[in-house]
Amino acid sequence: MSVHTRALTYAGRVDDGTLRTESRVERKQRTRRAILDAALRLSDQSSLIAVSLRQVAKEVGIVPTAFYRHFDSIEALGLELVDESFQSLRAMLREVRRPDDAATFGAIVDQSIETLIRHVHAHHAHFLFIARERAAGPAAVREAIRHEIELCERELATDLARLPGTDAWTPEDLRILSNLIVTAMVSTAEQLISAQGLSTQGRSTQGRQDLEKEISETARAQLRMVLIGALRWESRP
């Protein structure tokens, strides 16, 4: 059994040392949380479609049928995880978007990449989940992720429109550019996750950090290349 497994107990000791019992809603929420975490952990290798309801239940420490008290199916659980994952991603985007009007062009790029790396570290499991299920999850999950990424592209497009020197861009140009940038950033996130995964296997911490540095430098250069190209861009008549 996994080292992460912790049996659910329904009485917690509070600060003053007395025992207190949780309310029913607290218990339910805690079990629900445990199920979500277990599914995230189990889908770490391979994909959610390869995760069984019974595996999740065993990992959480409940009986299989109790799963249904919280979700209709593994797929429904997956949709919940998509929601949750994109909430942290949205937090990241909000952070990058902070209205720092005085920032130079290069500074925006550097800050964006740095933020991406920090958030991939902080929400490693969520990013990994999205990257995997985007291509191989249950159909409904794939669709949900595709939709969320499209929303990200639209958000990015409105931000880009605020940059100076972008007057020549048509809405279509904006969409195309956003799509390219988001694609590149998704790919960067996937590479970072894969690099983190290597450290779990036998790979020196030094080697892992070097690899991460290289990935982020590449992403930085690519983002600059793309923006240079876009600024010289004039859409076809």
Add this chain to the structure above:
Amino acid sequence: MSVHTRALTYAGRVDDGTLRTESRVERKQRTRRAILDAALRLSDQSSLIAVSLRQVAKEVGIVPTAFYRHFDSIEALGLELVDESFQSLRAMLREVRRPDDAATFGAIVDQSIETLIRHVHAHHAHFLFIARERAAGPAAVREAIRHEIELCERELATDLARLPGTDAWTPEDLRILSNLIVTAMVSTAEQLISAQGLSTQGRSTQGRQDLEKEISETARAQLRMVLIGALRWESRP
């Protein structure tokens, strides 16, 4: 049972109408081919990790244990499919690379995108397989795909170095640019596959063609943007 299923028969009628029996190696090869095709078909929804040995055997029309006469495991079968898929991809790259020195810059872009679209159509199952298993296949399969894509990047880098006006690029710049282009093209292929998938569901042929047109136009514009940016590029000291 799938509409694709065809029972394997071991006597074929040749042109003159007489029956002839296949040689043993021919039979084995044909069954092997049927197993590979069945696995490709079954992994179409979800991923190879969700495909069972018994499903494949049933689809092919053999008994489960006969599977082992051809492959050690589903994972081994997957590695074979990776090999096969990248053979057609390599054929595509070879085609794009044809030494057409007189070609203009825009013509190279247009021809590359057009070739990509044609090959995604022709080898739809293979591209879909790679796109899926790249993120969610068995670990060994993921690694094999990652390695093959890296090889593609290196090939592209040597081709880019031959373009005029690229003298200022360092080997590192070349690697970064190749990575960006390959990432964008992989993403385009995934979008094209997804668009083809929609036509299987209720979606008008017209709508599908429009969507495909939009995807290819986007890819064309992105490739041009990237190249414009790269040509104005000067690597940092």
Add this chain to the structure above:
DNA sequence: AGTTTCGGTGTACGTTCGTACACTCAAACC
């Protein structure tokens, strides 16, 4: 205080899974 609600239990089912083992029988070989 009595009743209801509901998260979690335990058993029990039919299915599917991977795989072990002994078998067949026709092509391939000597």
Add this chain to the structure above:
DNA sequence: GGTTTGAGTGTACGAACGTACACCGAAACT
């Protein structure tokens, strides 16, 4: 023409799967 080889068969097993159903007991409600 007798022997060997090997792709495919058939049965059989224990394990894991999703899920139906009756049940429990304590928090929550009246």
